[in-house]
Amino acid sequence: MYDTGTFIAGQTLIYKLDPRVKLAFTVTLSIFILWASPLPIFSLGVILLLTALTNGITLRTVGQSVRPLLLFIILIFLAHALFASEVEGALFVSYLGISLGGIQGGFIAVWRFLCLIVAAVLLTMTTAPSRLVAAIKYFLHPLKFLRVPVEDIAVMITLALRMMPALLLQKKKIERAQIARGGGLRRFGLWVRAKYFLSLVLGVLLGTFRRADELALAMEARAYARGERTSAVELKIRQVDYLAILLFCLMIIIFIALNLFLS
């Protein structure tokens, strides 16, 4: 079962917030995470993690979300550690030129990245995809005047959200089939692994095309046609949203003040 980042029904306060509010919070937080200095980022990360834990998202789920990006995270860390420009007072650990400042920079960059992941997981796991899509559609609405096909984009996002876990499951199934026949990516040398990787990619791709074909047919059978559609979701800002916006703004102001004070 693949459930990382996918919606799980719940009853806590965060579930009840309007998806537009949550989406706006996530975007604001993302900008702040990329901009602010280390100490506020560290505190924000702790707050995000605590919010996630109190809303039914376990450390294991966060770990599962991080795992596929582990290589990327290591690269971020190494890039900072090896190529840090600020080496004033640096302690050179080895001939590779790794400085203490670089390592510190690497940790901060990785922490920022982890904060972004937790914020995204918090949004996607506590918001039903249809509500999330309705919120995206709401923010994209002005683009309709530029003839951007907002309705079609919304359907594409719905399908992407539905198909991502399904495709990952399919990849796992093909991998298992390869292992069952004595193959797979784990055992052999680089060349053989490359060969199995290619057959895995081809298998997933072919399966995806077949699936897309059948899905298009099924959509047509249920009277789908490009253009205007209605939605079961009705977005409404309520008292609890206003309260959340107030608290969020207060938190961001405190963090910005802290950031300015520290810099």
Added chain:
Amino acid sequence: MISFKNVHYRYEPEGIEALRGVSLEIKDHEHVVLIGPNGCGKTTLIQHLNALLLPAVGSVTVDGLDTQQAHNHAKIRTLVGMVFQNPDNQIIGTTVEEDVAFGPENLRLPPAEIRKRVAEALDRAEIGDLSLRNIENLSGGEKRLVAIAGVLAMRPRYIAFDEPTAFLDPAAADRVLEIIDKLRQEGIGIIHITHNMAQAALAERVVVMNRGIIFLDGTPREIFGKADELQQIDILLPQVTQILIKLRKSGLPVCTDIVNVDEAVGQIQGLIKKA
């Protein structure tokens, strides 16, 4: 009523014809089962029912609406629902209620009406408790019921099922068949493809296809009474009929045109009493 008149269809311009002059009428509220060997044109035929495929020659009309007319398609697709063989490739939403809402949303119904229809469809498919569940976490049988609910939300008059119990364990298959039977009793016309002859025996009418034509058409009793003709196209009789034929061959005076278990039990009990 759904009417096929001399329908021909081929997938490739130079390929063999998947349908070769099919003429068929399906009445309102009728329960029709389509059987036949793989590749005989069953799926091609039911995909003509809601204008997913259009006849190259001939015509298909649903309640008087010609499928060749593009402006009829939206109406035809609300009249005829389609449940495909693999629910994974049919389910569009990430959660159950989102998927069930997909059809009514396409019909541009107001949000309150969509929510009403979703609740009603989930109730009819007896999966109200799954409404907020993620599709990926459902069993094969539950996914099949979600696909049925998605079709029911369109309030169709007919539903075509393409092997609705394929790959399901017996308990899940029974649950799906119970729902189909309930829908039939509610007055929805059922067109049902199956390879399971025990299921075919429960229908009002059995249509046997072979190589793109209607090979046989009649009640289960009439169809399964033609054992020799069915054997020509490698279709097995229901197990219960096979047992009675073997008993008959061994000298016991039983009727062999029986297709369901209850009647067979009655026959055998009658024999025991006589003995």
